[in-house]
Amino acid sequence: MTNINVTVNGSQYQHEVEPRVLLVQYLREVLELTGTHVGCDTSQCGACTVLVDGVAVKSCTMFAAQADGAEILTIEGLAPAGELHPLQEAFRDAHGLQCGFCTPGMVMAAYDLLQHNEAPAPHEIREALEGNLCRCTGYHNIVRAVSDAARRMTDARSAVNAPGAPSASGGAAPRAVANRGG
């Protein structure tokens, strides 16, 4: 057994884990954060994508022990309870999800993209999400959602940065990880 300390969605945890336990199993079984899904066992579907120290990672490719000391953001921590992050809003408005199973991973992967590229072109969105499989949407509305989210997040940042704007969050920053795209 290995002792690990992790920060997940802003909360700190300490657990003893078997060395072979994957990060996704730790999140789902131990922390009961079942929003992160498992769609394959071979790191192809991307349903288990979370952010580890601000970077999108397929959480089935990592042992929980390797996450010792890391700051992790899962879909549950993207927005405060009862609210939606602009990226989540954009997925809803563009009908960028159907069965919802790939959605948490897809949203986290898209979040990672928008940290690095504030205004991605459709082909850049498609390339960035090629590691996340969706069997329902045909990706058409996912691409629309991410384009739209990029606009919303840019608008929110402009509103925050505008002279005389209130200092409150523009709604684009999650709880646990600073929004480095701003």
Next chain:
Amino acid sequence: MSTDTSERLFGASVNRREDARFLTGRGLYTDDVKMHGTTHAVFVRSPHAHARVRSIDAAAARAHAGVRAVFTGQDLATGGVQPLPVAWLLPNLKIGERRALVTDVVRYAGEAVAVVIADTLQAADDAAELVNVDYEVLPAVVDAERAIGGAVAVHPGAPDNVAFEWTIGDAEATNAAFAKADRVVKQRLLNRRLIANAIEPRATHASYSPASDEYTVYVTSQNPHVHRLLMAAFVLGIPEHKLRVIAPDVGGAFGSKIFVYPEEVVAAWASKAIGRPVKWTAERRESFLTDMHGRDHVTDAEIALDADGRILGLRVDTIANLGAHVSLFGPSVPTYLYATLLSGQYTIGAIHCRVRGVHTHTTPVDAYRGAGRPEACFVVERMVDLAAKELGIDPVEIRRRNFIAPDQFPYQTPVALTYDSGNYPVAMQRALEMAGYDALRTEQAEARRQGRYMGIGISSYIEACGLAPSQVAGALGAQAGLWESATVRVHPTGKVTVFTGSHSHGQGHETTFAQVAADALGIAMDDVEVVHGDTGRVPFGMGSYGSRSGAVGGSAIHMSIEKLKEKGKRLAAHLLEAAPEDMEFEGGKFFVRGSPDRTKGFAEIALAAYLAHSMPAGMEPGLDATSFYDPSNFTYPFGTHIAVVDIDGDTGKPTLRRYIAVDDVGNVINPKIVDGQLHGGIVQGIAQALWECAIYDDQGQLLTGSLMEYGVPKADQLPSFETDRTVTPSPVNPLGVKGAGEAGSIAAPAAVANAVIDALAPFGVRHLDMPLTPATIWQAMQGAPGR
């Protein structure tokens, strides 16, 4: 509520109410279910496609730390568990025994022979490795055509491996049509095997309560009531009312979650045997090996034409690979759901089709998105394109000459169906305009002059949704009714709960059915809750498959609401001291015709019905209604899709440049959701044309057994789509809706294949079989004469 139709909820692109939970990770999928004492099951599966199980030594596994039990097929048989059923019986269908855990002979690689149940998944996994199965490996047969009458029989009851031979159409009339034809075009067409690959793997969580003698089974199901009936009455032999089946949030299905699988049977039985909840979730490799597969036809087709390109006859001979067992609805897919669609959108004088369903040592084949109809569309649309080529007619023109005319509906085809409504030329014209068809042909001619290869493919498809009516289906072998039920319960405060027997696994019923109900009752959508997926809450249901939910499930809701309105009118008339026949209901209000000031609001009537202080003579208190809607016919969506592809001359790599889709699914409840359904179906169809194909080696090993080898499409392989709709309401059901879930997967394979083959015309390519991979295309280009 305004009666202005532009503000109606029916037809509005409202956002989905289920999305908030999905987007925040708060959905409840089967693998998320955990109870006190939940144990974990791991199945021991045969590595061989055909083998006799001589013995199973599970002593070491049983002794492993944390293991609660190891069960074999013999344990289940002794425990009274019956073989898995078949629910569509064709005449003279030969059904071999199929058990949840094999007792004697394994018939496909991946078939389960034992289960290990332990306190943790890790312990179960480790112990499963310790189960020692002694197999006598036997020769396997994989190719369906070679299996017919071959040396190796999959089941002793079908020594020639033919489980059924079935025909439809008029053979004599078809022979006569061919005899007078000016031109006959023949082609062998392969429709290769596909694997659904819903992103959520199949899963189950079963528990048994000794206190109530009840089982509760969570399962990834499209039809929980069907699951309950089949598991209780046919397999487990327990009373139906003692089994509760819950299909919670289900992460995609596409047909693959219709069927009762061995794993939920074993988990339910074992939960009582060990006195603990039992959970199982498939690994993706198990999904590939054990989810029911789709398609897998070899078809010899002949089309007869006159000199003007009018289709006189179509003769089709299909070998359908059924896999190792007759699956639940396996017999219906390559017969009634396939050959009845062979008239396409065309007036064809005579059609005859023979289908042989053949066993092989491969995973069983059953419904996958489209289920028979994509196979039919591919035959028709490839043959029409081949005929156009042979006659030197443009593919648009040959379709135009043969379309069923708008004034010919209802149209009786030569293959049993009566199409309800349609306007095929208009849909095609719209698609041609969107594509800029003439300009594309000009561009193509110029590209060819420059040595570049682009192709334009057309597919004018017909679909049949909402399989019906029950009486006819029963006469054809269905062992189930094909109705849908809905209970609409009005609460004393006027809030409404809709209990639907349909099931949503991505289709958005919680939203669209709330739209239907709120629209009809003139109340806010927020005042309507939709409940589905739980036999403990919903009285009856047949679930969702075959694009039936809107047409059949939605119509059942409509029927219940009509009953509520009638009762409400009689109660309102009584309270307003008016004649019931003078009452109107509109905008959420009951009022006396001609006296709009004499009204009772919907909530007022609901309260009055439950208070029951003043009721008309003979009226029972309460306000709810249950209906069973059994459609009089299928509905028939249609449309034309156009694909534009570019082929890399050096590598053969096809790039789908544009995809245009004009669909007519009748009235539309929520355009945003319908568009999404179309997009998803189109991509599964494109994927069949270009990438997806399950391949076995000669020993029956699945070579495409992971997402590395099997081509589920990715975002960067696809374009965005150009879509539009025409609206021809269905006269079959009161909502005028047809169905949208499968249309894309039906139309797209032929559109894309026709485009690729069109691009390769300069190489003399007449036909290529899917999937049209770069290797297939490159080889065709190398084989061209003069290169």
